Amino acid sequence: MKHLIAPSVLSADFANLQRDVEMINSSEADWFHVDIMDGVFVPNISFGFPVMEAISRHAKKPLDVHLMIVNPDHYIERFAQAGASTITVHYEACPHLHKTIQSIHEAGAKACVALNPHTPVELLSDILTDLDMVLVMSVNPGFGGQKFIPNTLDKIRRLRSLANVLNPGLLIEVDGGVALHNTPALLHAGADVLVAGNSIFGAESPVEMISAMKHLPSTESSSI
Numbered sequence: 001m002k003h004l005i006a007p008s009v010l011s012a013d014f015a016n017l018q019r020d021v022e023m024i025n026s027s028e029a030d031w032f033h034v035d036i037m038d039g040v041f042v043p044n045i046s047f048g049f050p051v052m053e054a055i056s057r058h059a060k061k062p063l064d065v066h067l068m069i070v071n072p073d074h075y076i077e078r079f080a081q082a083g084a085s086t087i088t089v090h091y092e093a094c095p096h097l098h099k100t101i102q103s104i105h106e107a108g109a110k111a112c113v114a115l116n117p118h119t120p121v122e123l124l125s126d127i128l129t130d131l132d133m134v135l136v137m138s139v140n141p142g143f144g145g146q147k148f149i150p151n152t153l154d155k156i157r158r159l160r161s162l163a164n165v166l167n168p169g170l171l172i173e174v175d176g177g178v179a180l181h182n183t184p185a186l187l188h189a190g191a192d193v194l195v196a197g198n199s200i201f202g203a204e205s206p207v208e209m210i211s212a213m214k215h216l217p218s219t220e221s222s223s224i
């Protein structure tokens, strides 16, 4: 499968949000990555339903919603109604993860679990068959523009091996510090979906950066 690019709207210019949404619409990006932060699970607050609904009104591609919030169960139905195509909850925020995943599917969305950098992929073995995607965080969640954590590559490799046995159709998404220079190594390790904020919106031409990331081949030797 050709890998997917999901620009993170967190790095957009919120005073020109419609312009930035149209930029993604007109690019080779596959999804919109929408980061929701509550100031409790992570030490930052991003935006909530009014902004998410505004993005949804203009977006012509699926919305990949990354919930960095405690008690995500309270809001799953509302995020699905607001246009989420995939809903990601954090492993660390869900004591009843199986039930949460069931609720996401009942709401009509695809279900994804995100892992913080310190959380081993092996903790998902007993739920992997129920998931559509796993998001491997390659920075500590809460902020855009952080440095990629190198151990992520090994986590992606281990998750790919686990998924090959338990759920070969599972998508692996990587989020945080993703840029052109580490794209080939991430693809080689087994990533399917690359989230990128700063490297896309900080580029001279975001549209061209998206195309460049989309067309890079997977190789082992790129720098991370």
Ligand SMILES: O=C(CO)[C@@H](O)[C@H](O)COP(=O)(O)O
Pocket (backbone or CB within 6 Å): 008, 010, 011, 033, 035, 066, 139, 140, 141, 142, 143, 144, 145, 146, 175, 176, 177, 178, 195, 196, 197, 198, 199
């Ligand atoms: O979930 C998060 C951060 O917590 C991300 O989606 C960031 O928005 C990615 O931004 P960059 O690291 O690519 O700038």
Ligand SMILES: [Fe+2]
Pocket (backbone or CB within 6 Å): 008, 033, 034, 035, 066, 175, 195
């Ligand atoms: Fe994210």
